Amino acid sequence: MRDERDYSLLSHNTFGIDARCRRYVEYASVDEAQMVASMLREAECPFLIIGAGSNLLLTKDFEGIVVRSSLRGISLMEHNGEALLRCGSGETWDDVVAWTVERGFADMVNLSLIPGDVGASAVQNIGAYGSEVCQLIEEVHAVEIATGQRQIIKAQECRYAYRDSRFKHEWSKQWLITHVVYRLSRSTQPNIEYGNIRAELERRGTASPTPQQLRAVIIDIRRSKLPDPMQLGNAGSFFTNPIVSRDKYDQLAAAYPQMPHYYIDEEHEKIPAGWMIEQCGWKGRSLGRAAVHDKQALVLVNLGGASGQDIVDLCDAIRRDVAHQFGIDLIPEVNIV
Numbered sequence: 001m002r003d004e005r006d007y008s009l010l011s012h013n014t015f016g017i018d019a020r021c022r023r024y025v026e027y028a029s030v031d032e033a034q035m036v037a038s039m040l041r042e043a044e045c046p047f048l049i050i051g052a053g054s055n056l057l058l059t060k061d062f063e064g065i066v067v068r069s070s071l072r073g074i075s076l077m078e079h080n081g082e083a084l085l086r087c088g089s090g091e092t093w094d095d096v097v098a099w100t101v102e103r104g105f106a107d108m109v110n111l112s113l114i115p116g117d118v119g120a121s122a123v124q125n126i127g128a129y130g131s132e133v134c135q136l137i138e139e140v141h142a143v144e145i146a147t148g149q150r151q152i153i154k155a156q157e158c159r160y161a162y163r164d165s166r167f168k169h170e171w172s173k174q175w176l177i178t179h180v181v182y183r184l185s186r187s188t189q190p191n192i193e194y195g196n197i198r199a200e201l202e203r204r205g206t207a208s209p210t211p212q213q214l215r216a217v218i219i220d221i222r223r224s225k226l227p228d229p230m231q232l233g234n235a236g237s238f239f240t241n242p243i244v245s246r247d248k249y250d251q252l253a254a255a256y257p258q259m260p261h262y263y264i265d266e267e268h269e270k271i272p273a274g275w276m277i278e279q280c281g282w283k284g285r286s287l288g289r290a291a292v293h294d295k296q297a298l299v300l301v302n303l304g305g306a307s308g309q310d311i312v313d314l315c316d317a318i319r320r321d322v323a324h325q326f327g328i329d330l331i332p333e334v335n336i337v
Contacts, residue, residue, distance in 0.1 A: 001036070004024040009021055013058055014053055014236075017058045017307065019060060019062065021048075030178050034148045049172075050067070057311055058308045070090040071088040071178055076103070083105070083184040083186075089118050106188050107185065110128055111133060113218065115236060122165070122167065122180045124165070125163055128218075137158070138154075138183045139155060141179035142178055151175075163333055233302030234302065236299060237333055238300045238315065238333060242271055242330065248327075273330055274297040282297060287314040288310050290311045291303050
């Protein structure tokens with residue numbers, strides 16, 4: 001088990017904020033997770049559970065214990081075309097996607113190149129291009145912090161919703177995730193109708209892509225829109241795309257006939273937050289050393305030397321303008337600490 005004091009979190013957040021914590025611990029096995037749970041019960045200070053830091057904005061030093069999983073391992077049990085994939089919570093998410101694609105599974109391919117760890121996939125309910133990971137999660141294995149006991153949590157208990165789960169709310173201090181089990185199928189047909197995937201496939205002359213071909217397309221699309229955190233600090237999509245009532249959508253569609261939208265159900269539509277931010281004139285603009293990316297308005301970036309509070313100030317300014325123009329309160333997807 002790794003255990004460090006007065007530790008810099010610079011390498012643990014993709015915004016590139018050099019905040020520190022009083023103590024940093026990593027668990028690399030279930031037994032070590034149980035040891036960490038005992039430590040957290042006995043400690044008289046707050047604690048924060050993180051993943052790879054790709055969905056984290058630090059605004060100050062953390063006066064407590066920061067916990068991360070480095071538990072690795074991927075195993076597959078397959079029978080008659082159906083499979084259960086068991087992954088350690090410290091595995092890099094995109095490595096897992098690549099691992100499944102190499103073996104001919106298309107279930108995860110739309111989630112290619114999403115940054116972060118396996119454990120965070122179950123917390124955040126990551127999603128992209130019409131897919132969400134909750135559609136694949138079978139169960140989550142975890143250690144209960146209050147008791148140190150190992151537990152298996154079924155997906156239906158997690159109350160998954162758009163970019164949401166109980167792990168983000170009442171369970172945020174309750175569990176140390178050790179493994180996530182996903183259900184895969186060789187008969188899965190990936191969604192290629194979302195966004196500009198179909199158009200890019202046609203441009204390449206690929207009508208019926210293999211999982212490998214589709215992964216290559218999705219990676220290229222994401223890279224064309226999203227900045228590399230190693231070059232420009234960011235946490236990907238900063239806001240969730242709001243889901244609005246049918247009445248609210250009709251009102252906005254009458255005022256903005258060209259507004260993009262995505263059908264959810266008879267009562268709801270999803271409106272791209274990036275489009276609204278762009279309509280408010282924020283795309284490519286900066287506020288001090290914090291800025292809105294010039295290729296994707298949903299992404300806030302650190303131009304170099306920005307503090308976490310600088311990013312928050314930009315976030316607040318954008319939210320005020322969008323609320324004023326569209327009557328919608330944008331909700332940050334990033335965990336602000």
